Amino acid sequence: MPTEQELVASIAAKKAAYHEAAPTETAAALAVRDAAIRADMDALCVMLRGEAGPCPDCGAEPIGMLKTPAYVKKGREVPAVYAVRCANPKHPVRMSKAGSPRAAALLWNAGEFEVVKG
Amino acid sequence: MVAFTKLNGFVEHLAEGVHNLGSGQLVVALSNTAPGSEGTPPTGSTAACILANVTQVSYTNLSSRNVTTSSSSQSSGTYSLVNSDLVLTSSGGTTGPFRYVYLYNDTPTSPADPLIGYYDYGSSITLADTETFTIDFAATTITVA
Numbered sequence: 021m022p023t024e025q026e027l028v029a030s031i032a033a034k035k036a037a038y039h040e041a042a043p044t045e046t047a048a049a050l051a052v053r054d055a056a057i058r059a060d061m062d063a064l065c066v067m068l069r070g071e072a073g074p075c076p077d078c079g080a081e082p083i084g085m086l087k088t089p090a091y092v093k094k095g096r097e098v099p100a101v102y103a104v105r106c107a108n109p110k111h112p113v114r115m116s117k118a119g120s121p122r123a124a125a126l127l128w129n130a131g132e133f134e135v136v137k138g
Numbered sequence: 139m140v141a142f143t144k145l146n147g148f149v150e151h152l153a154e155g156v157h158n159l160g161s162g163q164l165v166v167a168l169s170n171t172a173p174g175s176e177g178t179p180p181t182g183s184t185a186a187c188i189l190a191n192v193t194q195v196s197y198t199n200l201s202s203r204n205v206t207t208s209s210s211s212q213s214s215g216t217y218s219l220v221n222s223d224l225v226l227t228s229s230g231g232t233t234g235p236f237r238y239v240y241l242y243n244d245t246p247t248s249p250a251d252p253l254i255g256y257y258d259y260g261s262s263i264t265l266a267d268t269e270t271f272t273i274d275f276a277a278t279t280i281t282v283a
Contacts, residue, residue: 028206035161035163036163038161038162038163038245039162039163039244039245042162042245042246042247043247050158050161053161054158054160054161057160057161058160058161058210061160061207061208061209061210064208065208065209078213080213083208083209083220085208085209085220085222086206086208086222087222087223088222088223088225088272089206089222089223089225091225091227091270092227093227093268093269093270094268094269095268098270101223105220105277107209107211107213107218107220107278108213108214108216108218109213109216109218109277109278109281110213110214110216113277113278115277136276136277137276137277137278
């Protein structure tokens with residue numbers, strides 16, 4: 021099973037290839053590339069949601085995401101923020117954020133959300 | 139959190155096959171010129187809704203402006219685009235000033251670099267060396283119902 025970093029790198033590489041091919045390839049060929057990108061994207065979302073349960077609003081499986089990547093600010097590292105959320109925009113968007121995918125999933129399962137769009 | 143303003147030309151581009159928001163590489167562009175004050179305002183016709191009509195700042199000292207798309211999907215017929223936050227870092231000097239942050243699709247070639255929308259941060263910002271600027275893409279950058 022690929023790691024998070026491997027999936028992120030794979031998505032970036034496949035997007036770059038799509039980007040390169042977009043002006044010249046047929047729509048059918050691009051659709052194949054698109055499907056491969058979406059498969060990696062879905063795999064990453066499933067990996068990052070871990071054991072998070074279904075959305076309490078609509079019952080859909082939530083997505084896991086790297087909300088904000090780690091970065092360095094004035095010489096100090098600011099850690100990454102992961103989130104579990106439902107991608108269904110038809111109800112208030114609840115999001116559980118934490119420093120790791122597992123911690124975000126635990127918060128989600130405990131019902132500890134913030135409503136980021138009501 | 140700043141509101142995202144959709145550009146009118148984006149909806150026609152979306153309907154006419156210009157965008158693939160799941161696979162296209164979305165990128166941000168920085169400007170200190172109000173959209174309505176550009177020589178050819180991107181807020182006008184669909185044909186004007188392209189990056190070439192935006193007066194951009196220099197990116198010499200800026201980190202990558204590529205946006206990571208976390209999810210591009212629909213639920214019950216409503217499409218949702220979810221992006222990870224983007225942290226811009228200025229290193230080796232300053233970046234800006236800028237006030238407007240555009241989101242555009244870097245992949246299409248006809249037209250090239252179609253714009254999607256922009257954030258207006260209310261006043262001009264200059265990033266000093268080593269300073270960061272986080273673009274919070276909120277809950278869902280774009281929904282199409």
